[in-house]
Amino acid sequence: MNELVIISGKGGTGKTSLVGSLAALAENKVMVDCDVDAADLHLIMDSKLLESHEFVGGKKAEIIQKRCTSCAVCLDYCRFDAISEKNEKFEIDSLSCEGCGICRHFCPEDAIDFKPVVCGHWFISDTNHGPLVHARLGIAQSNSGRLVSHLRKKAREIADKSGHEMIITDGPPGIGCPVIASITGSDYVIIVTEPSLSAFGDMQRVHELIQHFNISCGAIINKYDINSHMTEGIEAFAEENGITVLGKMPFDKEMVAAQVAGKSIIDFKNSGLSKSIMDIWKRLQADLKRVEAKKIDLKVL
Amino acid sequence: MIKISVASGKGGTGKTTIATNLAAALSKKGKDVVYLDCDVEEPNGRIFLKPLISNISRVSVLVPRIDLDKCTFCGECAETCEFNALAVLEDNVMVFDSLCHNCGGCYHICPENAIKEVPRDIGEIQSGSSNGLKFMEGQLTIGEAQAPPVTKQLKKDMPPAEITIIDAPPGTSCPVIEAVGDTDYLILVSEPTPFGLNDLKLAVGMARELKLPFGVVINRSDLGDDLTIDYCRKEDIEILLQIPFDHKIAKAYSEGRMASDISPIYRENLYELYENIAGRIKQ
Ligand code: SF4
Ligand code: SF4
Numbered sequence: 001m002n003e004l005v006i007i008s009g010k011g012g013t014g015k016t017s018l019v020g021s022l023a024a025l026a027e028n029k030v031m032v033d034c035d036v037d038a039a040d041l042h043l044i045m046d047s048k049l050l051e052s053h054e055f056v057g058g059k060k061a062e063i064i065q066k067r068c069t070s071c072a073v074c075l076d077y078c079r080f081d082a083i084s085e086k087n088e089k090f091e092i093d094s095l096s097c098e099g100c101g102i103c104r105h106f107c108p109e110d111a112i113d114f115k116p117v118v119c120g121h122w123f124i125s126d127t128n129h130g131p132l133v134h135a136r137l138g139i140a141q142s143n144s145g146r147l148v149s150h151l152r153k154k155a156r157e158i159a160d161k162s163g164h165e166m167i168i169t170d171g172p173p174g175i176g177c178p179v180i181a182s183i184t185g186s187d188y189v190i191i192v193t194e195p196s197l198s199a200f201g202d203m204q205r206v207h208e209l210i211q212h213f214n215i216s217c218g219a220i221i222n223k224y225d226i227n228s229h230m231t232e233g234i235e236a237f238a239e240e241n242g243i244t245v246l247g248k249m250p251f252d253k254e255m256v257a258a259q260v261a262g263k264s265i266i267d268f269k270n271s272g273l274s275k276s277i278m279d280i281w282k283r284l285q286a287d288l289k290r291v292e293a294k295k296i297d298l299k300v301l
Numbered sequence: 302m303i304k305i306s307v308a309s310g311k312g313g314t315g316k317t318t319i320a321t322n323l324a325a326a327l328s329k330k331g332k333d334v335v336y337l338d339c340d341v342e343e344p345n346g347r348i349f350l351k352p353l354i355s356n357i358s359r360v361s362v363l364v365p366r367i368d369l370d371k372c373t374f375c376g377e378c379a380e381t382c383e384f385n386a387l388a389v390l391e392d393n394v395m396v397f398d399s400l401c402h403n404c405g406g407c408y409h410i411c412p413e414n415a416i417k418e419v420p421r422d423i424g425e426i427q428s429g430s431s432n433g434l435k436f437m438e439g440q441l442t443i444g445e446a447q448a449p450p451v452t453k454q455l456k457k458d459m460p461p462a463e464i465t466i467i468d469a470p471p472g473t474s475c476p477v478i479e480a481v482g483d484t485d486y487l488i489l490v491s492e493p494t495p496f497g498l499n500d501l502k503l504a505v506g507m508a509r510e511l512k513l514p515f516g517v518v519i520n521r522s523d524l525g526d527d528l529t530i531d532y533c534r535k536e537d538i539e540i541l542l543q544i545p546f547d548h549k550i551a552k553a554y555s556e557g558r559m560a561s562d563i564s565p566i567y568r569e570n571l572y573e574l575y576e577n578i579a580g581r582i583k584q
Binding site: 198 | 314410445471476482496
């Protein structure tokens, strides 16, 4: 089974539209949306919700007021400024609580409740292109990494059970904990970028992260014609760093039009854009084979 | 002293463009402004503001180190740790730094006093200035998982100023809360597409949860549909500004040039937007 993750570092590069389109072209796959902060893939996949589950990702502390003697011990231990005192009444701000439980350990009155909390929901949906696992992290919650790992586990279970050959993952923005949780142990990462200094800079950071985990990667340059000169720079960078450029896409209003119609670019209509994505898909398959062969070579050695 | 954060549920909507141009526009009008780049996973404000950096400081967190001579391998520390950052073996204790949330629990609980805490670098803060505008950004080291401590430190070190403009990371979870918490007003930048609207709704949910007053800037307002405007009207959300797509701006953006050099929207209209917000905050 091949686990493919598509990320971009920077948002707004067209990543999700591309994930939907690649998923439309791939046969026999499961999709996962690991952007648990702002999941959008389901909006273009004609998705029908099949299952919804609560996600319990960590604990939060709360003061049991009738036991509290206002001794202030907890205040000294909390490193996250989550505990405050007003007129001798102590309270824990659940947004700031990190869930470490140290206050509970040291409270002499046993006046702190420390319980698992629901920090989001995860779903399985049926789409026009196969099963999709996605989620919604609760607002202001902090367990995005754990939720991402959970989604990937569920997707692998579905893939194993029904003999799917590929998992296509829409990754979150940035380089922090949810991104790390999305790419560790995957087989191939695609970076979607565009020719701007910001997106290029983010691509370099994301690439360094991918190297950190020793994963093969390819790149797609969207809106390449906004700044052809910079596109050349990105291609040169890719070449130097062993990143396969899987293809380039022009700036095209069809991208937004497809989204407005609730469709992937492939399902929307035949256009120059959909053709460039089909080319990308072909090159991707060739590169996946190359990576696979390299892995086998390494094993033989 | 006014603190305004610029955020967006969805990335790539033009948040940094609004934040940098707003900060620059205010500074040009003689205001004392600090621009704070809290998008510590991908700080890009510097590309446009091109600040002269005068100070760099490291951000570190405390992680436990075990004195194996004192340790009796009782296992209490691992039991205390809610984040599985410790594993006690027969004759060793393993610490997984990247899982540690730096709570100090193990340090306080160890009955043998065998744990000390040492600082570990996870990022840095750079500060300087750009044409009279104070500039500050946080950067998470690549490979590190936790952005909030960098943001927290950044906000602690922030110099006092008449106006603070905070460029927040995308999303609605903990790194964003750390950035926009305790600010006076939140500008949500969106675009009128289904993804933009879906993510805007989440961002509005966040603003309401935090009880922060907010308004919306609709970028590339002519690409997409009318549903975002309908939504704002229905929810009684103020639309602060609408900015149509402009190829020239996209090109300038790609090269790291300020949009305000090209279009008056990013000077005059953003200044007006500020006055409108400031008037309301003072009420
Ligand atoms: S609590 Fe202290 S003595 Fe016990 S295993 Fe941990 S470090 Fe060793
Ligand atoms: S400081 Fe807290 S999070 Fe880190 S290892 Fe100790 S108990 Fe675990």
